[in-house]
Amino acid sequence: MAVLTESDVRTALSKVIDPEIHKPITDLGMVKSVTIGDGGAVEVGIYLTTAGCPMKGEISESVKKAVADVPGVGIINVELDVMNDEQRTELRRSLRGDSAEPLIPFAQPGSLTRVYAVASGKGGVGKSSVTVNLAASLAARGLSVGVLDADIYGHSVPRMFGNDAKPTQVEKMIMPPQAYGVKFISIAQFTQGNTPVVWRGPMLHRALQQFLADVFWGDLDVLLLDLPPGTGDIAISVAQLVPSAEILVVTTPQQAAAEVAERAGAIALQTRQRIAGVVENMSWLELPDGTRMDIFGSGGGQDVSERLTKAVGATVPLLGQIPLDTAVREGGDNGIPIVLGHPETPAAKALEVVAAKLAVRERGLVGMSLSIDTTRR
Template sequence: MSSTPTDLHAAVRAALTKVVDPELRKPITEVGMVKSVDIGADDHKGSVHVEIYLTTSACPKKSEIIERVKQAVVDVPGTGTVTVGLDVMNDEQRAELRKLLRGDSREPVIPFAQPGSLTRVYAVASGKGGVGKSSVTVNLAAAMAARGLSVGVLDADIYGHSVPRMMGTAERPTQVDSMILPPIAHDVKVISIAMFTQGNVPVVWRGPMLHRALQQFLADVYWGDLDVLLLDLPPGTGDIAISVSQLIPGAEILVVTTPQLAAAEVAERAGAIALQTRQRIVGVVENMSGLTLPDGSTLNLFGEGGGKVVADSLSKSVGADVPLLGQVPIDPALVDAGDTGVPLVLSAPESAAGKALNEIAASLASRKRGLVGMALNLDTVARQG
């Protein structure tokens, strides 16, 4: 018994509910992107034409959306020729979409600062530059996304931004009404000031502008329902680190250091900012922990023991256990992975560095909420004897 045009129309509509927009990560039927579905009659029996609304005319994912719609409709029994047309949402439709996704609040709010937020926010910090903080950040993000978590990375290193290249994306964010849709690379949502500048132009801003930029990235970007958000902080304990503690009090600090004791002393200061901001330190990662030689021995180019020293020192300072989460060996492939835009945990997961990073990501991914969002209640004022 052949299906009627009405039956086919209903079946096509049902199939479209399974088509997910690549930027919004929601079914196109839920976000008002299906304009119409037309079924051919008589001499064009079984032909289907679907009209789709794009959020903007410059939508970078239009080809992918067309392909996803075609594939979903072709698989419906009884369909013949399938065509897809495109239209663009008007200002009113974009405003409705923004309200649907972000609510009707006049002022954008930071979802991760709300009491009910279940997103684990890790602020990746280091005392000094050159310790591989960004490499650790992008690899942890990619590894957790590969485990099925919804992950975002905010490149908060405004002056020394490097995350887009390391994640292999040169895409620009899409703006819908007052909402920004971040590019997605390796299933990770990514935002960086690099996406808003031309070429390699340096960012010359002072404190208040840095704070405002971070606030916009947290509030105006549509992150969706994230399991984990990683912030790649600039080195040291400057404006951005302070702003993070003010904007997302529940963010936890992840300290990256090298085995060198001199670097470890500097890293301690980056972690000890938690004493002033009352944030929790989730742990320490020792990067560049040693180079494996062809004969199987290890050459400690940057000394050894720095990560353990930092973890022990911070444990004493905050009065709580600060674990050494892992030691990542030196691996030239880690550098190549950063340049090619495919994180090592994806390109060479069985390498020593890839395994170490995957193990750290697994430990962070499996953590419960614990003390996230709760003050440490530490008295940072020295008591008089």
């Protein structure tokens, strides 16, 4: 019978992935000690990033499960400790480098993350519902997805994800919570109750900058920014901070709403951003007899698509039309996106169509060096 060794246990621990950082705990310096006693008893010391780490129970159980799979292991005991300041600094350096000022990873030349700024000309068109459902659908397809709730005044993403967890902070680095496999951050996680945020433009810009730079997003395939209505401070800040962000316009079929939505998309003419497409929400109500009632009129999404195509000189597709469904509203209130809670409904299927079109797009290569020497010899 093979003798149980510390190396065997550490090899098993290398399979334990930190639920916030998504890297092996052995690579993060989280394994404090491994002690093997009589009868195969194993005691493992684990460093947590902070004393109030919300994932400590999950980490402890994952450690026990991994060690239990090692042949010859008997009783398992996990002792939790907390990193000191030096260890947290080293962790931050290993993840973010040693830059004095945090950088926005999505604005760097080597970034492959597709960034979509979900915009609307006016409120009440279901922009946040579209954002949350697209994020959940993309994550369910196996993509690494993040959502930044950039609607500082009208934040709603935590509610729609059904998760009010607070972020964990390691020095100046913020670990975002997750819901349905989606990392998300919102000003709601930093305020008490339903306290309103009363800020002017410079504060809004700084908040957005911190969410982009200080949050450890990891290697994302897609980042969705839920923008406030209109073409104000946040829309301008997004263009400045993440120039490669593409605009995803949400409208309703109503002509009055479509005209306002067109303005939100036309900001691309001034910011030089690309428009990914248009999503028409609340397109119609499907009645029990199979007929459709156009409660908000019809044609708004197609009109916005055609007018923006003409304005920017490039194709701006109508990515999808989402029918009215009370399940969308119920999912938002209950924190269960309709694409997960009721995937069989027409609204969920329509949202899946939009997500599928975004999912098949290749990760960006804009600004990346191809290492080609163009010098003639």
